[in-house]
Amino acid sequence: MxxxxxxxxxxxxxxxxxxxxxxxxxxxxxxxxxxxxxxxxxxxxxxxxxxxxxxxxxxxxxxxxxxxxxxxxxxxxxxxxxxxxxxxxxxxxxxxxxxxxxxxxxxxxxxxxxxxxxxxxxxxxxxxxxxxxxAPTTTRRMIDRFASVLPSSVPVADTPELARLTDREREVLLLIAQGMSNGEIALRLTLSEATVKTHVGRILTKLQLRDRVQAVVLAYETGLVRAGGVL
Incomplete structure (x- = not known):
């Protein structure tokens, strides 16, 4: 069709x-x-x-x-x-x-x-x-541009959204927010690209997100990543 x-x-x-x-x-x-x-x-x-x-x-x-x-x-x-x-x-x-x-x-x-x-x-x-x-890198640039409208003092440890993730899933989310593709994440974590894709799918499901774009937004909003750097 x-x-x-x-x-x-x-x-x-x-x-x-x-x-x-x-x-x-x-x-x-x-x-x-x-x-x-x-x-x-x-x-x-x-x-x-x-x-x-x-x-x-x-x-x-x-x-x-x-x-x-x-x-x-x-x-x-x-x-x-x-x-x-x-x-x-x-x-x-x-x-x-x-x-x-x-x-x-x-x-x-x-x-x-x-x-x-x-x-x-x-x-x-x-x-x-x-x-x-x-693209993730474009999303980061846009979020950096409008960082003033995002929360600026939310402790990551106190964020209920991130508490749903395993340590590995949280690590993958951090790399997504840094603009990495599945292939780049796989190389960084020494995983297969299929495994990374599975982690990404679980992250989106647990956090009730539509796609990687919203994952990047959430990473900024929860304080996992801040404009100009990573916590």
């Missing part, structure tokens, strides 16, 4: 441009559009969608709140994979604070609105496959 995409943006001209690009792909179909977050929720109630391209600054309901509501309504399977559509945030400027808020709300990544067509298509396919579009 083709990847079912929904376009959510209050600029009709922009939606038209994205639709033309995506409809030219044999494996992608634009099945719905909406002009704001509230309309998007209404449309989703009766439409099956795999990936949502979500603007952030819209009337009535912005993309951050819409993303939060979409993600909160989803459940995860035993491997930590969420049900329902995955959200890609559209931003005008790199490191937009709205993009950061949307990642916290459950978005799987963000794209700039002037993204080249080939990158847009690749991002949609990647997200549909279960990956996050934002």
């Amino acid at each position: 083709p990847i079912r995409v929904m376009l959510v943006d209050d600029q009709e001209l922009l939606r038209t441009g994205f639709r033309m690009v995506l409809q030219s792909q044999q494996d992608i179909e634009v099945v719905a559009e909406a002009g704001d977050g509230l309309q998007a929720l209404e449309v989703l109630a009766g439409t099956e969608v795999d990936v949502i391209l979500m603007d952030v600054r819209m009337p009535r309901m912005d993309g951050v709140e819409a993303t939060r509501r979409i993600c909160e309504s989803q459940v995860q399977d035993h491997e930590g994979t969420p049900s329902g559509p995955r959200v890609l945030i559209l931003t005008t400027f790199d490191l937009d604070e709205y993009a950061f808020a949307a990642l916290k709300a459950g978005a799987s990544g963000f794209l700039l609105k002037d993204v080249p067509p080939a990158e847009l298509v690749a991002a949609i396919r990647s997200v549909r496959g279960g990956d996050a579009v934002v």
Whole structure:
């Protein structure tokens, strides 16, 4: 089946441009559009969608709140994979604070609105496959940029979220937050990449996170990692 995409943006001209690009792909179909977050929720109630391209600054309901509501309504399977559509945030400027808020709300990544067509298509396919579009190093840079909105004095030992993890899982989470891929973590800890993938899946399940992007956010919020360094 083709990847079912929904376009959510209050600029009709922009939606038209994205639709033309995506409809030219044999494996992608634009099945719905909406002009704001509230309309998007209404449309989703009766439409099956795999990936949502979500603007952030819209009337009535912005993309951050819409993303939060979409993600909160989803459940995860035993491997930590969420049900329902995955959200890609559209931003005008790199490191937009709205993009950061949307990642916290459950978005799987963000794209700039002037993204080249080939990158847009690749991002949609990647997200549909279960990956996050934002690279860990990019996520760290964004979190460093907005570190002022995160808690700054939460003792790691007193954090209930991290208490759910084994020592090895916590070690893997720390390396994820430092921007390492599964392969790099495997080399650092002398493990197989498959074993690292298993640890990552357990971390996401125990902490009820959607993907590595949210894992990085949580690592900062709990004090495991601070802007500019590691505790």
